[in-house]
Amino acid sequence: MTSRSSMGSDLCRAGTVSFQDDAGPDGLLPLPEVVGAWGTREVFERQRPESGQWVFWEDRTEQVLRGEYDRVLPLHVEVSPTYLCNFACPWCSCRGAREEWGEENVFTHPRSSPLTVMRRPRLDAVVDHLAEHDVEIMWVGGEPTMNPLLYPAVRRAHERGLNQCLFTNGSLLNRSHAETLFDAGLVFVRVSLNSVTPDVHQRQHDYDPRLPYARRVVDGLRMLAEIRSQRRSRTLLGVSVVVDDSNIADLPAVLSLLSDMCDRNGPGAVDYLMIRPAFPLVGARVEVAGETRTRFLEHIEPGSPTRLVAERCGIQVIAPEASVGQPSPIPIDDLGCLAAGWFGEITPSGDMLPCSDLYGDPQYAIGNVADSNLTGLWDGPRRHRVLKEVREQRCASTRCPANGRGHHLNRVFREVERLRRIGRLHEVEQWADGLRRTLPKPEHSFFL
Numbered sequence: 001m002t003s004r005s006s007m008g009s010d011l012c013r014a015g016t017v018s019f020q021d022d023a024g025p026d027g028l029l030p031l032p033e034v035v036g037a038w039g040t041r042e043v044f045e046r047q048r049p050e051s052g053q054w055v056f057w058e059d060r061t062e063q064v065l066r067g068e069y070d071r072v073l074p075l076h077v078e079v080s081p082t083y084l085c086n087f088a089c090p091w092c093s094c095r096g097a098r099e100e101w102g103e104e105n106v107f108t109h110p111r112s113s114p115l116t117v118m119r120r121p122r123l124d125a126v127v128d129h130l131a132e133h134d135v136e137i138m139w140v141g142g143e144p145t146m147n148p149l150l151y152p153a154v155r156r157a158h159e160r161g162l163n164q165c166l167f168t169n170g171s172l173l174n175r176s177h178a179e180t181l182f183d184a185g186l187v188f189v190r191v192s193l194n195s196v197t198p199d200v201h202q203r204q205h206d207y208d209p210r211l212p213y214a215r216r217v218v219d220g221l222r223m224l225a226e227i228r229s230q231r232r233s234r235t236l237l238g239v240s241v242v243v244d245d246s247n248i249a250d251l252p253a254v255l256s257l258l259s260d261m262c263d264r265n266g267p268g269a270v271d272y273l274m275i276r277p278a279f280p281l282v283g284a285r286v287e288v289a290g291e292t293r294t295r296f297l298e299h300i301e302p303g304s305p306t307r308l309v310a311e312r313c314g315i316q317v318i319a320p321e322a323s324v325g326q327p328s329p330i331p332i333d334d335l336g337c338l339a340a341g342w343f344g345e346i347t348p349s350g351d352m353l354p355c356s357d358l359y360g361d362p363q364y365a366i367g368n369v370a371d372s373n374l375t376g377l378w379d380g381p382r383r384h385r386v387l388k389e390v391r392e393q394r395c396a397s398t399r400c401p402a403n404g405r406g407h408h409l410n411r412v413f414r415e416v417e418r419l420r421r422i423g424r425l426h427e428v429e430q431w432a433d434g435l436r437r438t439l440p441k442p443e444h445s446f447f448l
Contacts, residue, residue, distance in 0.1 A: 028040065029041060029043075029044040029434070029438055030044075030052070030431045030434035030435045030438060031043065031044060031047050031052075032047045032048060032049050032050075032051040032052030032053070032435060032439060033047045033048060033051040033052070034047075035412055035415040035416055035419065035428060035431065036415070036419055036424065036427040036428050036431045037431070038431070038434070044438075048321075049439045049440060050442070050447065050448060051408070051412075052435045052439060053435075053439055053440075053441075053442045053447075053448055054342075054409065054412070054448060055432040055435045055436055056436060056439075056441050056442060057075060057445070058436075060072050060073075060075070060342070061432055064413060064416060065416075065425065065428065065429060065432075067417075067420065069338045069339075069340070069341070069413065070340070070341065070384075070387060071341075071378070072341035072342055073133055073135070073341060073374060073378065074135050074341060074342060074343055074344040074374075075135070075136065075342055075343060075445035075448075076135060076136035076137060076138055076163075076343060076444075076445045076446060077130065077135055077136075077137060077138070077343065077344040077345060077346050077352070077356070078138045078140045078343070078344070078345045078346070078356045079126065079137050079138065079139055079140065079345075079346045080118075080140055080141050080142055080144065080345075080346065080347055080348050080360070081117070081118045081123060081139065081141070081142075081144050081147040081149060081150050081153065081348060082116060082117045082118065082141055082142045082143070082144065082146050082147040082348050083116045083117075083141060083142040083347075083348055083360065084116055084117060084141075084142050084143065084146045084147070085141060085142045085143040085146065085169075086143060086146065086169075086171060086172070086207060086211075086213070087143065087169055087171075087205040087206065087207055087213075088205065088206035088207065089192075089194075089204070089205055089206070089242075090206070090244070090278070091242055091244065091278040116142075116348055117147055117348055118147065118149070118348045118349070118350065119149070120149050120152070121370075122349075122350045122370040123149055123152075123153045123156075124153070124156060125350070125369070125370040125371070126346060126350055126369045126370050127153055127156050127157045127160065127162070128156075128160070129369050129370070129372070129373045129374060130157075130162065130369070130374070131157070131160035131161065131162055132373055132374070133374050133375075134161070134162070135162070135374070136162055136163040136164065136444065136445060136446065137157055137162055137163070137164045137165075138164075138165050138166075138167065138356075138446065139154070139164065139165070139166045139167065140167045141167075142348075143168065143169055143171075143172070144166065144167070144168060145168050145172045145173060145177065146172065151177060151180045151181075154166075154180060154181065154184045154186070155180065155183070155184060157184070158183075158184035158185060163187050163444050163446070164184065164186050164187065165186055165187045165188045165189070165190070165444075165446050166181060166186055166188075166189045166190070167190050167192065168189065168190070168191060168192070169191070169192045169205075169217065170191040170192070170193070170216070170217045170220040170221055170224075171213045171216045171217050171220065172216075172220075173220040173223065173224070175223060175227070178220075178223055178224055178227050179227065181235070182227055182228065182231055182233050182235055185233075185234070185235060186235050187235065187236065187443075187444050187446055188235060188236035188237070188238055188271070188446070189224060189235060189236075189237055189238070190237075190238035190239070190240055190274070191217070191220070191221050191224070191237075191238070191239055191240070192240050192242070193217060193221065193239045193240065193241055193254060193257075194240070194241050194242055194247055194254075195214075195241075195246075195247040195250040195253070195254065196214065196217075196218055196250065196253045196254055196257050197214070197250050197253055198212075198214040198215065200246065200247055200249075200250045201213065201214035201217070202214065203246055204244070204246045204247050218257060221239065221257075221261070222261060222264075224237055225237060225261050225264075225265050225269040225270060226264070226265060228265075228269070229265040229266060229269055236271040236272070237269070237270050237271055238270070238271055238272045238273075238274060239254075239258065239270055239272070239273050239274070240273075240274040240275070241254060241273065241274070241275045241276075242276060242277070242278050243275065243276065243277045243278065243292065243296045244277070244278040244292065245292050248292050248295050248296065251275075251299055251306065252305070255305070255306055255309045255310070258270055258273065258309070258310070258313060258315060259309055259312070259313055261313075262312075262313035262314065262315070267312075267313055267314035268313075268314040268315075269313070269314075270313070270315050271315070271316065272315060272316040272317075272318055273310055273315050273316070273317050273318065274318045274319075274320070275296075275299070275300060275306075275317065275318070275319055276319060276320050276403075277292070277293055277296050300317065300319040320403055329397060329402070330396050330397045330400065330407065330410055330411060330414065331397065331414075332394050332397045332398075333394075333397070333414075334391065335391070335396070335414060335417065336387060336388075336390055336391030336395075336396065337354075337355065337387070337390045337391070337395055337396045337400070337406065337410060338396070338409065338410050338413035338414065338417075339355070339396075339405070339406040339407075339409035339410045339413065340354040340355055340387060340390065340406075341354055341378075342405070342406075342409060343355070343356040343405050343406065343445075344356060345358060345359075345360070346369055347360050347362075347365075349368070350368045350369050350370035350371065351365040351366075351367070351368050351369075352365065352366055352367060352368070352369045352377060353365060353366065354366055354383060354386060354387065354390075355406055356404070356405065356406070357399075357400060357401050357404045357405075357406050357407075363389075364386050364389075364390070365382070365386075366380070366382045366383035366386050367380055367382050367383065396410045405448060416428050
């Protein structure tokens, strides 16, 4: 399954940013990417609105302004109903979870154990405890659809009013499964396509060449687009492509497939194409030569054939800047992880990690969501011990992937703390208020 680390910047949708000429002093507008800063309308419109939309969760914003970072409860969590996967993608962020931290090596021995597959009682308890605090769910993995209990869990979460989304490689979906996802009104389903030519797909995903997974993935994606069109569903359909040396030449075939789907189901059959080069996450094994990166950049530049095909089909092309460029690192300091809590992770055993970029590392488990509610875990000694270890290990500076939500928020909150130290916190308060008046309100925390 495609790594989900860059979700924080890859799920935004195109649209006109609203603004008010009198939003700030001298008619200036708050700049979403620069804490406390204001600029002209021209500068404002060049900024990514998603960079500043965290301020719309005003209870969390107030905790940030008070410096109470350790009290923030998650907006959503990534729940892995299983770490099992029928693919072995080299860039996968969960390779470590399966190869090192699981009871079984599921690449070669895909046997179920309590550490690799979540059973019904635990799934039900996890959903119920998240619903107590209206914490939204990203279903991830492994390949989440390998656990058939995913679908009753999706229905249960829907009945309890939780927003949900799903990341899947699409190889195991059938019509009944897809109907369940649309019945539950998922915010989006994102299929990790990556390539469509059968031999390229097989080599890139490292599975038995006798298995027809390439065809199944394409058929599953077509089916999702067809059902979505028939229902006029509000569930978004996304496609992700992680580019490495093995599939860069297959991108025209991917665009041809998406174009055909739009011809069959109308423009907008697919909402967005998230495309990025393979990223060196913890545990990942990536090969991206300089020539590959150059060819990738040609695909995403304005006016490229990739952009033109997508525009004709009503597909937004999203190339997360943090995955393409070289963001400056977070300076080494004693502040710890200021973003811990905003987005968490729950493993197949029910253990919770205070960050969605730790990929199942049991060293950082703060307790079990199936056995305890979030209030108990947040106030418990294990969480405070983990946050202390994160601070001592300088995790935000040494481990946090630069293309993730946590990295972005850690940079933002360190700037808040800098302004607090020099007595300018009131500027942050005014800036946050200005952002709420000028930016579009995000529909879900999934789009931050």
